[in-house]
Structure formats: structure tokens, C-alpha cells
Amino acid sequence: MFTGIVQATCEVVAIHKKDGLNTLEVAFKPDLHEGLAIGASVANNGVCLTVTQVVDDRVFFDVVEETLRLTNLAGLSVGQHVNIERSLTFGSEIGGHILSGHIHTKAKVSHISHTAQHYDLTLSVEPKWMNYILYKGFVGVNGCSLTVGEVTDCSFMLHLIPETLKLTNLGQCQVGDEFNIEIDSQTQAIVDTVERVLAKRFNGLS
Known part of the structure; x- marks a missing residue:
């Protein structure tokens, strides 16, 4: 489990391509590297990946074909940086919201508004996912827990602060x-439950 509070961006120093999977080699910073063991879960751009090898400051992750298909990890190139968050430990402060690291869909950046006063992004997604992306609700974007701004039938806005x-x-x-998108699981459960209840009632009256 993760909180959506990104700890650092780390450079992808190599991508080893094999049949059915890519192995990412990521250079970790010293504070992230401490105590990291093979088998640990780490979010890379919001995707929960398992550590397969640790060599000095290099950490290796296998990304299978299905994950490559569903996320933006397939489009990574050497030299790019990924958002990194190590898994939540007992007693840790939760500053964002609980994320599983299981990506639901991808959103495309459709507009950027960058001025001295603000940095706003508009992201477009398939309309079906907008049932779960609500104004002032939470969404995971590349592993970042963010508050949703203005919404339309197929897009939503993010207002990013300098710290982010x-x-x-x-x-x-x-x-x-x-960007990789993970919707809030509680929001999804509530929306789906209400839709099922209303559908049963409607069918019972027809």
C-alpha cells in the first residue's frame, strides 16, 4: 500500500528488454536505498513493482507485458525520471490517501497553463472513468495523491503547487x-454500489 506522497524522482539508467517483460534499472538516492530488500514493493509512477535485484544504488524491477500495456512505463526511455514511493510501513504518517499501486487507466495531458501565479494541467480520460473522478475528490496521478479541480464529461483539471x-x-x-491514473477505491465502491441499488429499484418498478 502507498500514500501517494512521492518521495523522490529517480533516473531510469537502463531498460533491459526481454520476451514478455522489461527490466527497469533505476538509480536510487541514498535515503531511499537504505534497508531496501529484494521482494519489496515500490511504486514507480504509481505502479506497484517488486524489487528483483539491488546492486549498489541501482534497483531493478521487472515489468510484465500486461503492466506495460496498461501503464506509461512502456514509454519510458533511459534518462527519464520516475516518481518513487516506497511502500507504507506500520505507524507511518498518511499525508495523502491510500493507493494500491494498481493502475486503472491512463490520462492524456490535453492542456497546460503555466504562469507566474499557477501551474494547471488538464487531463483527458475515457468518459467512463469520470464517474469516479469528482470535483474536490482524490485521484492518483503518476503515483501522486492530488485533489481534483474542475471536471467535464471526459477531463479534469489539476492545480499543482510548487512543492509538488x-x-x-x-x-x-x-x-x-x-499519466498513470488510480482512482480512489472508496469513491469507486460508493458509486458502483449506488448505481446497482438504483438499477435494482428501477428494474423493480418497470
């Missing part, structure tokens, strides 16, 4: 880039 831009890779995006 400093600690994550969201500020390096361009129009057309894709």
Missing part, C-alpha cells in the same frame, strides 16, 4: 504525454 512540481515529474510533461 519540485518533488515529482509532473512539471516536466508536455501536451500529449500520458
